[in-house]
Amino acid sequence: MEDEKKDVQIKLLETQKENKNFELSDALKLIAPGTSLRTAIEGVKKAKTGGLIVVYNDNVQNLFEGGFKINSKFTPQRIIELGKMDGAIIISKDLKKILYSNVLLTPNNSLPSNETGTRHKAAERTAKQAGSVVVCISQRRDEISLFYGNLKYIIKETDEIIRRASSILQIIEKHREIFDKNLQELNNEEIKKKPRIIKALYLIQRGMILVKISGTLKDYLLELGDEGLIVKSRLKELLYSVEDQLNLTLKDYSKLVF
Secondary structure: OOOHHHHHHHHHHHHHHHHOOOOHHHHHOOOOOOOOHHHHHHHHHHHHHOEEEEEEOOOOOOEEEEEEEEEOOOOOOHHHHHHOOOEEEOOOOOOOOEEEEEEEEEOOOOOOOOOOOOHHHHHHHHHHOOOOOEEEOOOOOOOEEEEEOEEEEEEEEHHHHHHHHHHHHHHHHHHHHHHHHHHEEEEEEEEOOOOHHHHHHHOOOOOOOHHHHHHHHHHHHHHHHHHHHHHHHHHHHHHHHHHHHHHHHHHHHHHOOO
């Protein structure tokens, strides 16, 4: 038993090294709105059949048994139909083919799991052991969970993400107004050759708030994919020259560089 655990730990470490350049953000791009995979996932959810979809890599090969070898072109309609069966569906890494369907996932049961349902446990352990992307569509919870490595992410409805993104965008717009006002006041004082450090601090503080909030919005935009192009364009306008102004202010009033 101890030797078996050690083998699993070694494989996990090797998997982490192989996937170090692949982040959760990359996994989210695979299922962003507008992609064929997202269409398939939402179709399975609407069908209320539940399902497990595994993105294949070399480590997945030994973690399932049974089922059917499909090896056919990936289409959302085929995934929806295959989702009516109890087993997992395995698709190719490039998302162009459906490789297997109705398979039983057999990850190592000694791997810790925070999940309660059988389907979610299998998804979490497979993601950990294989270092692959596993999507779990829950019929009972009516939610979509994405597992990758040790990470779990609940996929929100597109409308909800757009609503949240729009709210954050409004906050950024207000902070940009204050930032521009602080910048103008600092410029006026510099023209009069009577700049105050407090004005520079106000500008730096507001700029840092803008950068921090925009990071949250960028996470939503990543999940939105093509659906977030308008918000992304507006964010780019609002952040224009902010970092440049922060750099210039910090150079003028301190020895730090942003």
